[in-house]
Amino acid sequence: MAQPPPSPIGLHRVLEPHGVLPQAAYRLDATAPTTADEVRIDVERLNLDAASFRQLHSAHNGDGAAIRGAVLDIIGERGKMHNPVTGSGGMLIGTVAEVGPDSPLGLSVGDRVATLVSLTLTPLIVHDELREWDGLSEQVPCSATATLFARSIAAVLPPDLPAELALAVFDVCGAPALTSRIVTRHRELRGRAATVAVLGAAGKSGSLSLAAARDAGAISTLGVVRDENERRGLTASGLADDVVIADATDAVGVSAAVTAALGARADVTVVCVDVPGCEHGAILSTNDGGTVVFFSMATSFPAAALGAEGLAADVEMLIGNGYTPGHAEYALNLLRKDSAIRDMFERRLRAEA
Known part of the structure; x- marks a missing residue:
């Protein structure tokens, strides 16, 4: 041939x-x-x-x-x-x-x-x-x-950051850029700032998404984490207005936790959990007319589409494709100007060393 x-x-x-x-x-x-x-x-x-x-x-x-x-x-x-x-x-x-x-x-x-x-x-x-x-x-x-x-x-x-740190940021740099775009778009279309829930908020993409939501003017940010250790770390960072523990694969449980913490379902829900089965909880956690952004490679997109249909959920669902113009520099700048983000990334790298 x-x-x-x-x-x-x-x-x-x-x-x-x-x-x-x-x-x-x-x-x-x-x-x-x-x-x-x-x-x-x-x-x-x-x-x-x-x-x-x-x-x-x-x-x-x-x-x-x-x-x-x-x-x-x-x-x-x-x-x-x-x-x-x-x-x-x-x-x-x-x-x-x-x-x-x-x-x-x-x-x-x-x-x-x-x-x-x-x-x-x-x-x-x-x-x-x-x-x-x-x-x-x-x-x-x-x-x-x-x-x-x-x-x-x-x-x-970048010459001002260690290579391992830059690599860790580049690995997830699509998440904060798209989160910023969606939060900004919500304010422009609805005339009010968005409430944002991030599932898997203690990880790399989750913590950067929280920082991006705040940077884009979210009125309230909620981090959803899996255990007390993650809750303490994320609370101490100050990246989220509130932090709750919930199993993101428990659809009813996680939606109840989000609703209780925010006082209503989220306008924007960002999924950064790297395990399967988080689709329905994210959908249930999101307001009618709101947006769910799936960044995890463990996401089942048939489960998300069919689940939303079965729940009669009027939510927009987006696949985080890892590319938004300017995404790399935007993520690096979040790290540069927010010491809490840098501290979290550096602790993770030390733990993996």
Whole structure:
């Protein structure tokens, strides 16, 4: 079969099945030479998304060596990091090693960058068997090679932040940008500020979404967390006006907790919980005419759509697709100006070290 011509969306890298986009492909060609509009990255660290890492950790009973082996098997078989159970991957940081003459990404050889597209569509080869990774954290030190297409997105790492911290922010930078947009839109359309509930508020995307909601002028913010330890930490941060403990998979329970805390259902509910089964609770927690934003890769979109229909819920439901123009710089600026956000991210990184 003839080799397909280079494609700005990476179709020429798809090995199986032919005709689909790289994200939907089962297997990519990560070994072919860099084409005229591609960029080659020498990778130093992967960041597995939370849903994928949680699934791998659970499937292998927390055995770091087994988790490392599973990740190596996925990348070796598929030519990308695409967890077959969760359908998700993560992102990476590295140094630009080669830039095709027709690349539109504006990158130069030697730039240290973070990719802002998923590992599920990024051709990837690991060279060191992930020897420096213990398998017990989302951040994976490695020696690897990745390829960016013309339609990919990457950001040069900021000089004022540690690379690991910037990577952790970039991993979830779509969440605060879209939260800000939705909260702003609510005020413009309704003539009043929104009440916002964030499920999974103590995590990376959740804490940034709380900061973005406040930055966009939310009248009240509520953080929903899973246990007392998370409640204490988030309360001490001051990122939310109120914090409650509730099981986000208990639809009736979480909606009752949100309604009791806010005095009514939320205008905007943001779901950042990395476990399945949170769709119906988010819908029940949201006002008629309100908006639910699903950022978790564990979300079942059929469950969300059919659940809303079955509940006769007049809510708009959005998929957080990870990209909003200016999302990376917006998330970094939230971190820079809010010490509580930075403290939470740095504590998380220390715990994973």
